[in-house]
Amino acid sequence: MTGRRVAAAVAAVLGAAAVTAPTSAGPAKAVPINGCPALYILGVQGTGQSSPTADPLVDTGIVGSLIGPVVSTVPALVQRAYIGYEAGFGGIVPGGGANPYVSSVSGARANLDAAAIQVVESCPDTMLAGVGYSQGAQAMASFARDVGSGNGPVPADRVAGIALYANPDRGQLEPVFPGRPGQTVPDAAPGTTGAAVSTVQVLAAPAGGAGIATTSDGYGDLTGRVADICSDGDLACSAPGQAAVLRLGAELFAQADLTNPIGAISSLGAALSSALGDAWNTVVLNDFQVSLGNVDYTPQAGLGDRLVDAGDPRTSSPDPAAAGARWSEIIAAITANPLVLVPKLIAQLGAAWGQVATENAELVNPVTWLHFADTVGRHNGYALTGQMNSGIAWMIALAHDIAGARS
Numbered sequence: 001m002t003g004r005r006v007a008a009a010v011a012a013v014l015g016a017a018a019v020t021a022p023t024s025a026g027p028a029k030a031v032p033i034n035g036c037p038a039l040y041i042l043g044v045q046g047t048g049q050s051s052p053t054a055d056p057l058v059d060t061g062i063v064g065s066l067i068g069p070v071v072s073t074v075p076a077l078v079q080r081a082y083i084g085y086e087a088g089f090g091g092i093v094p095g096g097g098a099n100p101y102v103s104s105v106s107g108a109r110a111n112l113d114a115a116a117i118q119v120v121e122s123c124p125d126t127m128l129a130g131v132g133y134s135q136g137a138q139a140m141a142s143f144a145r146d147v148g149s150g151n152g153p154v155p156a157d158r159v160a161g162i163a164l165y166a167n168p169d170r171g172q173l174e175p176v177f178p179g180r181p182g183q184t185v186p187d188a189a190p191g192t193t194g195a196a197v198s199t200v201q202v203l204a205a206p207a208g209g210a211g212i213a214t215t216s217d218g219y220g221d222l223t224g225r226v227a228d229i230c231s232d233g234d235l236a237c238s239a240p241g242q243a244a245v246l247r248l249g250a251e252l253f254a255q256a257d258l259t260n261p262i263g264a265i266s267s268l269g270a271a272l273s274s275a276l277g278d279a280w281n282t283v284v285l286n287d288f289q290v291s292l293g294n295v296d297y298t299p300q301a302g303l304g305d306r307l308v309d310a311g312d313p314r315t316s317s318p319d320p321a322a323a324g325a326r327w328s329e330i331i332a333a334i335t336a337n338p339l340v341l342v343p344k345l346i347a348q349l350g351a352a353w354g355q356v357a358t359e360n361a362e363l364v365n366p367v368t369w370l371h372f373a374d375t376v377g378r379h380n381g382y383a384l385t386g387q388m389n390s391g392i393a394w395m396i397a398l399a400h401d402i403a404g405a406r407s
Helices: 003-012 061-073 101-122 135-148 244-253 261-286 303-310 320-336 338-364 366-371 375-380 389-406
Strands: 039-044 078-082 127-133 159-165 226-229 288-291 294-297
Touching (some): 039 061, 039 135, 061 127, 061 389, 078 389, 101 127, 127 389, 135 226, 159 389, 226 389, 261 303, 261 320, 288 320, 303 338
Parallel strands (some): 127 159, 159 226
Antiparallel strands (some): 288 294
């Protein structure tokens, strides 16, 4: 797949990249709280649908099409705020900021954390819920993973439910409730009977593939309270399952400032060089076995996976000095027995590279691109196809259950 085609595919679905640890871009605005409701919903819009100065109470965009009806149905039980952030993709998506996607998502995550902390500290009996779409879903998914693992800004027992739509971090063939194959009814909110929630089913047609920024981490204590809804063929969350080249392209393009073409080429070149270098260093340190004068390439992970991991800002870089020392050890063994070891290693590495080609062959298959031809429509169509309806019912049910537990 050419770099231009990767760029076009990534830009078409608003991009995806790893969410790094939240970084401060100045103090986050306080979210409005009027008394302490049973449920407070935090919404994070998608690329081009928010800004740092966005009104936190205006129900716009795809996220607003879910949260707005909830608030209008049970106004005494629910309040909401939309998290303002750059919502950018290097300046090439209309309405989005100029920041690269990676820093934009990290900014959303930082502001989301601050809002969650504010609500929890201000209202000890109020439960939180979250709704995220596209880039906003990636920030919300990062928040949910950290909360579920006990490393988030608020305790897991203060989060009633998280609804993700078009989530770039969706796992391979992940079900609607990650970690709960076949489950359609959300788990009850902590401290409630779940009577109202038990009547809700979060339904979605099965989606193939995975998100183009997939993480393998689960949701820990929030498992069963996180729904991940994806339209099959939405490239943001349903990319071809083995598309290592596409995922690498997403990682690299999402880290570039695309409003400066010369700078973008330089930064992409540097990122690609770094990815290849780190990927190779990881291979050297982990995937070669040296013993008694013999060398074998015995991969613990495929070359495609190593390449994608190296382009992921969450991945720690291997020690180049250690990789250099290991490579010297490998070269010394090969030098001592080149007639046997060189042909063998060429065959082993050749087979590994062939696997990369096989994994990505579907990306040059016209049938694959026909399937994704209307990916923009699928990506933007969640409200139009009624896929938000079960999320609306879920949030209303959570509010009733929590209010009943408080009375």
